[in-house]
Amino acid sequence: MDIAENIKRFKEELGNKVELVAVSKTKPIADLQEAYDVGQRIFGENRPQEMQEKAEALPKDIEWHMVGHLQSNKVKYIAPFVSMIHSIDKLSTLKEINKRAKQNERTIKVLLQMHIAEEESKFGMDEEKLTSFLESEKLKNFENIKIVGMMGMATFTDDMDKVRSEFKKLKQIFDQTKANYFNDDPNFSILSMGMSGDYQIGIEEGSNMVRIGSQIFGARN
Numbered sequence: 001m002d003i004a005e006n007i008k009r010f011k012e013e014l015g016n017k018v019e020l021v022a023v024s025k026t027k028p029i030a031d032l033q034e035a036y037d038v039g040q041r042i043f044g045e046n047r048p049q050e051m052q053e054k055a056e057a058l059p060k061d062i063e064w065h066m067v068g069h070l071q072s073n074k075v076k077y078i079a080p081f082v083s084m085i086h087s088i089d090k091l092s093t094l095k096e097i098n099k100r101a102k103q104n105e106r107t108i109k110v111l112l113q114m115h116i117a118e119e120e121s122k123f124g125m126d127e128e129k130l131t132s133f134l135e136s137e138k139l140k141n142f143e144n145i146k147i148v149g150m151m152g153m154a155t156f157t158d159d160m161d162k163v164r165s166e167f168k169k170l171k172q173i174f175d176q177t178k179a180n181y182f183n184d185d186p187n188f189s190i191l192s193m194g195m196s197g198d199y200q201i202g203i204e205e206g207s208n209m210v211r212i213g214s215q216i217f218g219a220r221n
Contacts, residue, residue, distance in 0.1 A: 004038045007035050018207065020040070020212060021067065021212070022213075023045075023195075023217075024054070025045050031217055032058055043064060044211055045066060046067055066078060066087065067211055068087060069087050076100055079106070079108065086110075087111070089115075097110065098142040107146055112149075112151070113150070113152065114130065117155040119155060122153055134177070134181050147187075149192065149209075151192040152167075163201055164205060167194075167207070171191065190208060191209065192208075194207045195211050196213055196214045
């Protein structure tokens with residue numbers, strides 16, 4: 001797997017309109033360095049301690065994105081350096097992120113994770129939970145986080161019509177949320193949907209951030 005060639009190909013294909021998160025979980029530091037050397041700066045991990053080890057070993061201008069489900073007791077490992085957390089679906093997690101960000105004198109960007117897939121095993125909020133989340137009084141006290149958009153994962157299936165309809169639904173929720181809650185906030189602008197198997201459909205349906213792992217680094221270790 002030629003990582004450098006894969007990064008160049010994606011950069012060319014996506015252009016400036018779609019941000020590429022190179023999902024590097026389980027991959028050795030040498031693989032990330034190879035991607036870095038051809039200009040990749042955003043890497044996605046799903047284990048806080050693994051991300052912490054890689055951040056210590058790799059160049060400091062990397063933007064680290066937490067793309068997996070995050071437990072509150074693990075936030076402390078990544079709060080000093082993480083750039084964005086994609087998987088917010090609970091106020092309790094957000095409260096902990098805000099606390100740790102404050103301790104580190106930082107503001108951490110987050111995405112709200114929506115549940116759009118059929119699989120129950122996938123995390124995320126439904127629309128009812130989203131409303132109560134955004135209208136919670138507690139949210140107003142979180143001064144060290146910035147909600148910058150949404151993320152969702154489609155059903156793992158060969159039925160691309162199903163995937164498309166789920167992404168379409170997420171785009172509708174994103175647009176409604178933007179209009180109702182973030183109309184005056186230019187920071188709320190990221191819609192992260194699409195992975196190695198479905199990113200093209202994600203982009204067609206309005207995604208401006210994709211999370212690509214196996215098509216860059218090969219199959220998961």
